[in-house]
Amino acid sequence: MRVAIWAAVVAAWLFASATPSSARGPYGSITVGNWKGGAFTDDKSGAFTHCSAGSTYQSGIFFMVAVAANGSWRLGLAHDSWRLKPGEAFPLALTFDGQPAFNVYGMPLGEKLVNVEMPVNSALINQFRKARQMTAFAQGQLFQFNLNQTAQLLPALLNCVVSVKKNGVASAGEFAVATKPAAAPPQAAPNPPPQKQAKSGTGTGFVVSSSGHVITNHHVVDGCSEITGNLSGEAPAKLRLVSSDETNDLALLQAPSPFKDVAKIRQNAILVGDGVVAIGYPYHGLLTSDFTVTTGIVSSLSGILNDTRFLQISAAVQPGNSGGPLFDLGGGVVGVVAAKLDAVRVARATGTIPENINFAIKTGALRDFLDNSAVQYQSAEWHDATKRETSEIAKAARGFTLLVTCKVNEQAAGAKKPGN
Numbered sequence: 001m002r003v004a005i006w007a008a009v010v011a012a013w014l015f016a017s018a019t020p021s022s023a024r025g026p027y028g029s030i031t032v033g034n035w036k037g038g039a040f041t042d043d044k045s046g047a048f049t050h051c052s053a054g055s056t057y058q059s060g061i062f063f064m065v066a067v068a069a070n071g072s073w074r075l076g077l078a079h080d081s082w083r084l085k086p087g088e089a090f091p092l093a094l095t096f097d098g099q100p101a102f103n104v105y106g107m108p109l110g111e112k113l114v115n116v117e118m119p120v121n122s123a124l125i126n127q128f129r130k131a132r133q134m135t136a137f138a139q140g141q142l143f144q145f146n147l148n149q150t151a152q153l154l155p156a157l158l159n160c161v162v163s164v165k166k167n168g169v170a171s172a173g174e175f176a177v178a179t180k181p182a183a184a185p186p187q188a189a190p191n192p193p194p195q196k197q198a199k200s201g202t203g204t205g206f207v208v209s210s211s212g213h214v215i216t217n218h219h220v221v222d223g224c225s226e227i228t229g230n231l232s233g234e235a236p237a238k239l240r241l242v243s244s245d246e247t248n249d250l251a252l253l254q255a256p257s258p259f260k261d262v263a264k265i266r267q268n269a270i271l272v273g274d275g276v277v278a279i280g281y282p283y284h285g286l287l288t289s290d291f292t293v294t295t296g297i298v299s300s301l302s303g304i305l306n307d308t309r310f311l312q313i314s315a316a317v318q319p320g321n322s323g324g325p326l327f328d329l330g331g332g333v334v335g336v337v338a339a340k341l342d343a344v345r346v347a348r349a350t351g352t353i354p355e356n357i358n359f360a361i362k363t364g365a366l367r368d369f370l371d372n373s374a375v376q377y378q379s380a381e382w383h384d385a386t387k388r389e390t391s392e393i394a395k396a397a398r399g400f401t402l403l404v405t406c407k408v409n410e411q412a413a414g415a416k417k418p419g420n
Contacts, residue, residue: 028172
């Protein structure tokens with residue numbers, strides 16, 4: 001559907017008590033970037049009901065923000081491919097600027113539209129007001145929204161409500177609030193240096209020594225000005241970069257004090273077909289704030305182009321898993337999760353989408369790296385008697401698997417960007 005059609009359908013559904021024909025508008029206009037809208041009234045009574053504005057994104061989803069005459073806030077999400085059942089709760093995970101997700105339930109008001117209430121002064125509306133990015137995970141799909149223009153949109157919606165309640169829809173005009181240009185600083189120096197901007201990324205790491213040493217990937221912490229790590233549910237601790245090996249994509253960090261639990265690194269070789277467990281923090285704050293656990297097998301003892309430093313594994317990994325431990329079924333570390341195959345690039349080259357092809361750095365390279373860094377680590381031997389349930393492995397890993405956060409203060413011209 002075109003934007004105008006979606007706007008009419010969504011605005012009608014969102015605040016209508018019965019049918020789409022019972023709302024009328026827009027009166028006046030709200031034009032902020034790609035956001036379009038205005039004031040709406042009840043078609044039967046003529047009473048002012050709300051002000052709203054919406055925009056269609058490249059994913060095909062229509063996103064609308066509305067403020068009712070009584071001051072309540074609502075979000076509207078609509079997609080032409082949805083086939084929803086009115087009256088059935090619609091679970092959504094909303095994330096703002098990578099913070100922990102809000103798990104909410106929208107209410108379908110048609111087979112294509114979901115209405116999400118946003119109570120005044122709630123944490124949800126407060127995060128929305130100041131966020132620059134929002135993601136919505138629904139029905140197995142991830143939708144991303146740029147909220148850079150909400151700083152101008154939200155005042156426009158409030159101005160619309162106040163103006164219409166005071167003067168009526170007959171006097172409705174453009175409700176967007178003009179922003180005042182920033183005054184130039186007195187005696188500003190010509191060509192001032194660009195301001196530093198903070199960027200951040202996340203990955204995973206795990207404790208390898210009783211002295212607080214932590215292993216992660218080189219690419220997770222490359223270029224970081226500040227590195228922190230925290231166990232699930234605990235406060236973050238500042239980590240110091242001790243050494244790094246770009247060739248083998250390994251980095252050694254150290255906390256100011258030791259951790260209680262330490263991972264054990266397997267000594268004897270793992271075989272093709274052996275089961276493995278990957279634990280890490282993919283898409284942290286989007287799907288869950290806790291770590292995730294996936295299982296699979298060792299598919300090959302070499303990586304891309306027969307690179308023998310790597311294991312190929314079928315256990316699913318995502319951005320954020322990088323640097324995390326890969327375990328055997330006894331809970332011994334058999335690798336460091338490093339990457340997943342670029343499915344889009346391979347699909348373009350071959351015409352087929354690869355599945356379950358991921359890679360981990362072998363413990364041979366890890367042990368050499370730790371030995372060269374003079375780190376004393378604990379070892380484990382695999383045999384059938386050491387086999388454990390996946391839940392037991394995950395429970396033990398909770399004590400030594402960390403969320404690693406990299407912060408970068410870079411010039412606007414651009415330094416290295418943190419990756420995961």
